[in-house]
Amino acid sequence: MxxxxxxxxxxxxxxxxxxxxxxxxxxxxxxxxxxxxxxxNETQLTALLGDDWRQFLPPExxxxxxxxxxxxxxxxxxxxxxxxNTAHLNVGREDWQLPVxxxxxxxxxxxxxxxxxxxxxxxxIGRNELSILQAMHAYVDAQQDYYLQNxxxxxxxxxxxxxxxxxxxxxxxxxxxxPLGPNFSxxxxxxGYHGYHFRIISxxxxxxxxxxxxxxxxxxxGVMSFMVNQDDRIYQADLGKETESKVQAxxxxxxxxxxxxxx
Numbered sequence: 001m002x003x004x005x006x007x008x009x010x011x012x013x014x015x016x017x018x019x020x021x022x023x024x025x026x027x028x029x030x031x032x033x034x035x036x037x038x039x040x041n042e043t044q045l046t047a048l049l050g051d052d053w054r055q056f057l058p059p060e061x062x063x064x065x066x067x068x069x070x071x072x073x074x075x076x077x078x079x080x081x082x083x084x085n086t087a088h089l090n091v092g093r094e095d096w097q098l099p100v101x102x103x104x105x106x107x108x109x110x111x112x113x114x115x116x117x118x119x120x121x122x123x124x125i126g127r128n129e130l131s132i133l134q135a136m137h138a139y140v141d142a143q144q145d146y147y148l149q150n151x152x153x154x155x156x157x158x159x160x161x162x163x164x165x166x167x168x169x170x171x172x173x174x175x176x177x178x179p180l181g182p183n184f185s186x187x188x189x190x191x192g193y194h195g196y197h198f199r200i201i202s203x204x205x206x207x208x209x210x211x212x213x214x215x216x217x218x219x220x221x222g223v224m225s226f227m228v229n230q231d232d233r234i235y236q237a238d239l240g241k242e243t244e245s246k247v248q249a250x251x252x253x254x255x256x257x258x259x260x261x262x263x
Contacts, residue, residue, distance in 0.1 A: 021047045022108030026080045026087035029102050029109045033089070034074045037067060049100075049111050099123060121220070124195075128222045131194040132213050133234060133262060135184070139198075139211045140232040142167045142179035149179075153209040153230070155200055157184055195221025203229045203253045210253035218243045226262060229253045236262040 023029040029048070036044035045053055073092025081088045081097070085104040090097045099119040103112045139157075146154045146167055156166030157180065163169070167180035184193055192198075196213045203210040210229040215222030224236045225243060227250075235255040239246045 020050050020110045022105070022110050024108055026082060026089075026102045026104075026109050029111065030078065030080060030089045033098075033111070034071075034078070038071050038074075049113055053113065125220075125222055128195040128215075129224055132196050132222070132226055135193065135196075135198075136211060136213065136226055136228040136234050137232060138180065139167070140228060140230060143209055143230060145179040153207050154179075157198060157200060192216045192221075199247075201227070201251055201253055206252075212247060212250055214239070214243055214247045224262075227253055227255060227259070234262040235259040 021032070023032065032044070033048055035041070036048060070091065073094075073096060076092050078089060078091045079095075081090055087102045087104075087109070088097050089102070100116040101112050102109050103115070143153055154165070154167045157168065159166035159169035159178070164178070167178065168182060168184055169178045170182075171177055184198070195216050197216055199212050201210045201212050210227060212225070212227045214225040218239075218241055223238055225239050225247060226234055226236050228234045237255075237259045239258075
């Protein structure tokens with residue numbers, strides 16, 4: 001999965017009227033950016049990216065592991081990919097590309113945060129959807145484990161308090177783990193998992209073994225909706241802007257023509 005250092009997404013980009021620092025070359029701009037990230041220098045990031053950079057790169061919300069990977073990859077190697085008056089920074093052995101381009105203007109090279117919006121959105125959605133595909137497979141494995149132990153399918157993802165009637169329940173040191181890990185247990189009910197909501201639905205035989213997943217915010221956290229049953233075949237469909245209302249009508253695993261095999 002591609003690494004994404006940017007952890008915030010801005011859909012309605014403001015007109016950016018601040019003065020950003022200019023550089024004689026994209027190489028100089030990239031080096032200044034890497035130094036600011038490595039040093040967690042917010043003052044320098046403001047000079048490089050402008051006053052509104054926190055809407056894209058909030059320090060309190062940035063993934064520390066992603067930042068550490070960027071710093072490591074920068075040290076491993078980096079290069080500039082330039083076409084006319086636009087340049088990109090690629091880092092590391094995997095040649096990962098920073099989604100914020102650099103542009104040449106009369107005063108020199110600067111980072112173009114406004115142009116980064118679509119790329120950040122695309123990467124965010126792609127990362128979330130890949131995570132959901134992995135989560136669907138994990139769900140099937142968990143259901144099979146639950147069935148072996150209880151001779152029935154689980155009808156809940158999170159167990160009732162003090163019970164083991166779902167795929168996940170809290171455990172103490174020395175306890176056997178629940179079939180599903182704690183990642184499916186959000187800190188708050190509305191948080192979801194990688195930008196998605198989940199609901200167990202009946203399979204074709206009327207049992208509660210299938211899973212439906214849909215984006216919390218269509219077009220922002222995801223586009224595709226997914227469903228899977230105990231056979232571990234995942235289907236996907238773009239339900240459009242009415243995704244939220246359409247999924248409420250889905251109670252059974254019965255993919256029609258609009259649902260295609262995802263893998």
